[in-house]
Amino acid sequence: MSEQMAKSISAEEHQGDEYLTFISGSESYGVDILRVQEIRGWEVVTRIPNSPSYVRGVLNLRGAIVPVFDLRERIGLAPIDYSKETVVVVLRVNNQVGERSMGIVVDAVSDVLNTHAESIRNTPKFSHDIATEYISGLAESEGNMVMLLDVDKLLNYDVELERSDVEEA
Amino acid sequence: MSIDMEQFHQVFFEESFEGLDIMESGLLNMDPGAADPEEINSIFRAAHSIKGGGGTFGFNHISSFTHIMETLLDEMRDGRRPVTSETVNVLLSSVDVLREMLTATSNGEDHDEEQANIQQVALNKILNGEVVTSSPDSEMSSETSEATSNAGKNLGWHIVFRPLPHMLRTGNDSLRIIRELDELGDLKITCDLSALPSLDEYEPEDSYLSWDIYLHGEISRDAVDEVFSWVDDDCELAVMELVDETAPQVVEAEEVEKPTLVPAVENKRSGEDRRKKEPRKAAGSTSSSIRVDIQKIDTLINMVGELVITQSMLSMLGEDAENRDGDREERMRDGLAQLERHTRELQESVMQIRMVPISFTFSRFPRLVHDLSTKMGKKIELKMTGENTEVDKTVIEKIGDPLVHLVRNSLDHGLEMPDERVAAGKPELGTVQLSACHKGGNIVIEIRDDGRGLNRDRILSKAIENGLVPEDHTLSDREIYELIFMPGFSTADVVSDVSGRGVGMDVVRRNINELGGGIEIESTPGKGSAIIIRLPLTLAILDGQTIVVGDETYIVPLVSIVESIQVRDERINRVAGRGETFKLRDEYLPVVRLHEVFDVANPKAKELNEGLLVVVEGEGRNCGLFVDDLLGQQQVVIKSLEANYGKVDGISGATILGDGSVALILDIQGLMRLARESKLDAVG
Numbered sequence: 001m002s003e004q005m006a007k008s009i010s011a012e013e014h015q016g017d018e019y020l021t022f023i024s025g026s027e028s029y030g031v032d033i034l035r036v037q038e039i040r041g042w043e044v045v046t047r048i049p050n051s052p053s054y055v056r057g058v059l060n061l062r063g064a065i066v067p068v069f070d071l072r073e074r075i076g077l078a079p080i081d082y083s084k085e086t087v088v089v090v091l092r093v094n095n096q097v098g099e100r101s102m103g104i105v106v107d108a109v110s111d112v113l114n115t116h117a118e119s120i121r122n123t124p125k126f127s128h129d130i131a132t133e134y135i136s137g138l139a140e141s142e143g144n145m146v147m148l149l150d151v152d153k154l155l156n157y158d159v160e161l162e163r164s165d166v167e168e169a
Numbered sequence: 170m171s172i173d174m175e176q177f178h179q180v181f182f183e184e185s186f187e188g189l190d191i192m193e194s195g196l197l198n199m200d201p202g203a204a205d206p207e208e209i210n211s212i213f214r215a216a217h218s219i220k221g222g223g224g225t226f227g228f229n230h231i232s233s234f235t236h237i238m239e240t241l242l243d244e245m246r247d248g249r250r251p252v253t254s255e256t257v258n259v260l261l262s263s264v265d266v267l268r269e270m271l272t273a274t275s276n277g278e279d280h281d282e283e284q285a286n287i288q289q290v291a292l293n294k295i296l297n298g299e300v301v302t303s304s305p306d307s308e309m310s311s312e313t314s315e316a317t318s319n320a321g322k323n324l325g326w327h328i329v330f331r332p333l334p335h336m337l338r339t340g341n342d343s344l345r346i347i348r349e350l351d352e353l354g355d356l357k358i359t360c361d362l363s364a365l366p367s368l369d370e371y372e373p374e375d376s377y378l379s380w381d382i383y384l385h386g387e388i389s390r391d392a393v394d395e396v397f398s399w400v401d402d403d404c405e406l407a408v409m410e411l412v413d414e415t416a417p418q419v420v421e422a423e424e425v426e427k428p429t430l431v432p433a434v435e436n437k438r439s440g441e442d443r444r445k446k447e448p449r450k451a452a453g454s455t456s457s458s459i460r461v462d463i464q465k466i467d468t469l470i471n472m473v474g475e476l477v478i479t480q481s482m483l484s485m486l487g488e489d490a491e492n493r494d495g496d497r498e499e500r501m502r503d504g505l506a507q508l509e510r511h512t513r514e515l516q517e518s519v520m521q522i523r524m525v526p527i528s529f530t531f532s533r534f535p536r537l538v539h540d541l542s543t544k545m546g547k548k549i550e551l552k553m554t555g556e557n558t559e560v561d562k563t564v565i566e567k568i569g570d571p572l573v574h575l576v577r578n579s580l581d582h583g584l585e586m587p588d589e590r591v592a593a594g595k596p597e598l599g600t601v602q603l604s605a606c607h608k609g610g611n612i613v614i615e616i617r618d619d620g621r622g623l624n625r626d627r628i629l630s631k632a633i634e635n636g637l638v639p640e641d642h643t644l645s646d647r648e649i650y651e652l653i654f655m656p657g658f659s660t661a662d663v664v665s666d667v668s669g670r671g672v673g674m675d676v677v678r679r680n681i682n683e684l685g686g687g688i689e690i691e692s693t694p695g696k697g698s699a700i701i702i703r704l705p706l707t708l709a710i711l712d713g714q715t716i717v718v719g720d721e722t723y724i725v726p727l728v729s730i731v732e733s734i735q736v737r738d739e740r741i742n743r744v745a746g747r748g749e750t751f752k753l754r755d756e757y758l759p760v761v762r763l764h765e766v767f768d769v770a771n772p773k774a775k776e777l778n779e780g781l782l783v784v785v786e787g788e789g790r791n792c793g794l795f796v797d798d799l800l801g802q803q804q805v806v807i808k809s810l811e812a813n814y815g816k817v818d819g820i821s822g823a824t825i826l827g828d829g830s831v832a833l834i835l836d837i838q839g840l841m842r843l844a845r846e847s848k849l850d851a852v853g
Contacts, residue, residue: 046831047721048810048817049767050843058814058823058831063475065823065831067814100813 019113019139021146022089022106024071025080028146029106030113030139035091035151037101039109042086056105059088066090068103074154075134080107093155102155113146115139120148181222182275185231186268188215190532193264196257197535204245204252212260213242219267221401224394231270234285237292238263244296259291261536324411325354325386326393331361331379331405338374341400347380349396354386383411463562466522470709473516474806474825480505480512481827520707523563527605527614528556530569534576534603541580548587548598549580555605560612561707567684568614568704571677575616575700576601578673583620583698593695595619611686612706617699623692625649650690654678682787682838684708685728711807713824713834715800716783719769722832724805724824729837731784731791733799738778749777751793753784761844762795766819773797787837794840807834819843 019030020039038061045057045068054073058065068088073079085108093100120137136150195212199205216239223231238260244250266281266288273280328350332343350356359381366377384393393408400406484505531553542549560568584590584599591597602617625646632638632652656675681688686704705711705728713724734753741751741760749760760782764772774780774797782793805824810817810833821836 044830046823046833048814048833049769049820050818058810058833060825060829060831063471063478063808063825065808065810065813102813 017115017117019115019146019148020089020109021111021113021141022087022109024107025077028110028141028144029071030146030148031089031091031151032148033112035093036089037092038090040088040090041084042082042088042105059103061090061101061103064101066101066103068105069155071104071106074104083107091151091155094152095156100155104155111141113139113141115141123147178226178275181226182271185219185222185271188219189264189268189271191215193261193536194532196261196264197539199252199257206246206248209242209246209252213239213246216242219271225398225401227391228274229391230280230282230285231267231274234263234267234270234289237289237296238267241292241296256295259295263288263292325388326382326384326390327409327411328382328384328393329379329405329407329409330382330397332376332400333403333405334372334375334377336376336400336403339400339403341403343376343378343380346396346400347382350382350384350393353388353392353396354384357383357385385411461522463523466519469519469522470806473512473519474808476512477516477806478825478827478829480508482829483508485827520709521559523561523707523709524559525562525565526557527560527565527612529565530572531556531603531605533569533573537573537576538580538601541577545580546586547580547584549584550598550600552600552602553604554602558605558607558612560605560704561709563708564612564684564704564706567680568702571680571702572614572616574673574677575702576603579616579618579620579698579700583618583622585621593621607706608703611703614702614704615699616702617697619697622694622696622698623650623653623690625692625694628652646692647690650692653690654688685711685726687728709807710804711834712802713805714783714802715826715832716763716794716796717798717800718763718767718796719772721767721769722800722826722830723763724832724834725783725785725794726821726834726837727802729785729787731786733781733783734793736777736782736793741777751777751782753791753793756791758784758791758793759844760793760795761840763840764795764797766840766844766847785837787841790841792841792844794837805832805834 018033020033020036021028021030023029043059045059047057048055048067054070056068056070058067060066070079082105086105087109088103088105089109090101090103093102120139122137123132123135134150134154135147136153137148139146139148192212192215195208195215199208216235220232220235220239223229223235241250241256241260245252245256250256266285270280270285330343330346332341336343347356347358361379361381362377364377364379365371371377390408390410397404397406397408534553535551538549538551579601584601585593585595587597590599600619602615604615604617606613628649629638629644629652632649632655633640637652637655638644654674654677678688681702681704684704685708686702688703689701690698691701692698711724712727714727714730716723716725736751740753741749742757743749750757751760752758760777763769764775772780774795777795780795780797781799782795783799784791785794807822808824810820810823817833819836819840819842820833821839822834823831824834826832
């Protein structure tokens with residue numbers, strides 16, 4: 001079901017930028033819909049030994065090995081148990097090496113948000129609990145605030161660097 | 170005419186390097202005095218293609234340099250110049266210079282101009298004298314001098330343009346070309362109607378006219394070439410500069426930036442070559458090899474890997490349905506059997522695309538042996554067998570350097586000087602034998618020489634001296650030979666620039682281990698030594714043993730497994746702070762607990778006698794890998810973990826199991842390193 005949903009979403013006529021929004025905890029987040037490769041239900045992944053805790057593991061995406069990160073942990077929220085609603089959003093990430101596919105675990109997918117670039121506001125300074133460097137801006141959807149995620153920064157994952165962080169901690 | 174040529178550059182460089190290899194091996198096979206004309210021809214063709222390509226893509230330094238080589242080769246081909254060893258050597262070093270130029274150009278760097286100039290002078294020295302006096306093209310030379318009045322200065326061009334009959338059908342119009350030339354400068358044209366047939370024989374689509382064109386004005390050669398660039402292969406073309414021929418030729422040819430200053434006679438000949446060459450080229454194009462983008466093949470391999478997974482999924486389903494409707498199941502099983510057969514065949518044939526003969530690697534050795542034997546004053550014969558043995562392309566690429574190192578070692582340390590050999594009652598001519606063959610699922614490469622063999626005592630004393638071995642240790646011959654793979658080990662008394670710097674054998678072994686292979690030494694004092702390398706046929710598929718720790722499944726490469734055992738408590742020694750060892754026959758092997766190294770939650774076996782010890786080998790050392798249980802052995806398709814994630818210590822890759830889940834493949838050496846580090850951490 002989830003793949004069809006992604007297809008029908010991208011086929012829709014649209015003006016301005018489109019964002020796929022989803023819920024993690026009580027917050028709404030959005031990612032550029034053109035970066036979304038696939039949405040799939042959560043299933044057990046293969047753990048990678050000695051990786052940071054937000055790296056859930058790797059899954060088999062039609063023959064490609066794709067790492068899956070927990071969004072809540074990545075941006076500094078407490079993890080929760082996964083349910084039937086839990087989904088993995090597979091995103092295309094650009095980095096120095098080229099394009100990669102990576103998945104993020106979110107609580108539930110909600111909607112597609114149509115918005116214009118001028119209505120996106122800059123990120124204000126939050127407290128230090130939430131890692132604001134991953135948020136590229138704020139948008140509004142039916143009175144709710146949606147935090148737009150910078151996919152490349154969020155998932156630009158350098159294993160060597162991150163691991164040394166973990167060891168220090 | 171501005172087409173983006175960049176996209177073809179890669180192909181040009183690849184082809185040119187192949188051409189260089191052909192030239193090199195051809196030159197090495199050449200017998201001074203009695204050269205095979207066909208051999209010279211193939212060298213000439215390779216040079217000609219490089220020149221043509223270089224010109225097309227605007228790498229004028231390459232085309233002008235190759236042009237001189239081509240001229241020399243052409244004279245050798247026509248028998249106008251004897252094939253001497255001096256000529257061959259100059260051509261060989263020119264091949265090196267050309268390779269350097271191509272490498273630099275493909276990397277977007279400047280080539281070593283000075284070296285190119287020196288080489289060009291050397292080539293011209295051979296060419297000169299004879300070119301001017303014995304050239305049958307004296308008619309052309311006189312024409313040039315007629316039209317020349319001003320020394321050195323570019324007055325324009327004399328162009329002889331003779332379209333081949335089919336040129337019009339390629340969509341090129343001679344008139345357009347002449348118009349374009351007209352735009353460049355003053356034209357004086359004479360049309361040659363002599364080829365025109367009578368009206369009843371006249372083919373309206375054929376081109377019969379040819380032209381003698383004098384183009385006056387200061388015009389660059391590039392501009393002229395540009396006009397003819399589309400018809401290059403469809404006409405005979407000679408472009409000669411209108412200069413004073415008394416200008417010194419060597420100086421002219423040295424000017425790398427001005428390829429136009431090459432003596433006029435040579436240009437005329439290259440026009441003729443084109444005509445001679447065409448039919449041969451057509452015959453050669455029936456070759457059965459193709460150039461395939463490796464990425465496409467990788468995708469194919471992925472797809473086929475998927476097919477294999479689907480098949481294994483289906484066959485699992487078929488087994489489950491055993492107890493229901495009998496007939497339908499039988500059909501399903503039949504279908505599945507067929508699917509299995511087909512997928513296997515498909516997989517094999519696809520893998521075959523990646524396989525290339527090992528001669529790609531071997532072909533560089535005749536040159537290496539030729540050069541080194543001359544340098545060292547040894548008489549050496551290289552014998553090669555099994556050059557057509559096929560290996561994965563990645564293996565080919567990575568095995569080259571280690572092999573070069575080993576062959577150098579053989580030449581330098583293994584084989585004796587001629588007088589030494591005679592004194593030892595051996596033939597003066599030493600032999601190095603390079604062979605490759607398939608054995609089981611492996612390829613075995615052997616480097617065998619009939620030299621002095623490894624000096625057991627010297628290796629041992631050196632090892633003791635370097636503190637690698639305790640003095641009172643008794644070692645078997647095999648163990649002593651193994652020592653040369655230790656880092657920083659060299660027994661060469663004199664460090665030559667050929668080998669003996671002490672870096673090497675350890676690197677060789679590491680490279681081969683990285684490819685999933687192994688290396689062994691055999692040696693008989695006074696009779697010679699052999700190095701035997703065993704490599705997997707492919708890096709895309711691996712024979713794996715599935716192991717279980719807690720809820721997790723891992724794959725251990727079957728080649729690393731020595732044996733699997735269950736240990737009793739009394740055979741285990743615990744050394745405080747340094748972990749556990751167990752006694753296997755005469756050896757004490759360290760225990761690596763996989764659940765500790767990988768931090769696996771709830772392992773079923775915590776005590777060593779509850780689980781199994783898999784004795785694995787990595788970097789010449791053994792250890793016992795402690796796991797819960799072993800499952801089946803199976804072939805797995807290796808997937809990259811780095812494509813979307815990154816490198817993980819102790820893991821070499823991933824694969825997909827029959828149920829669609831991902832299993833990680835263990836990297837035994839990395840795992841042993843990881844275990845050592847974590848033990849150190851625990852102590853410190």
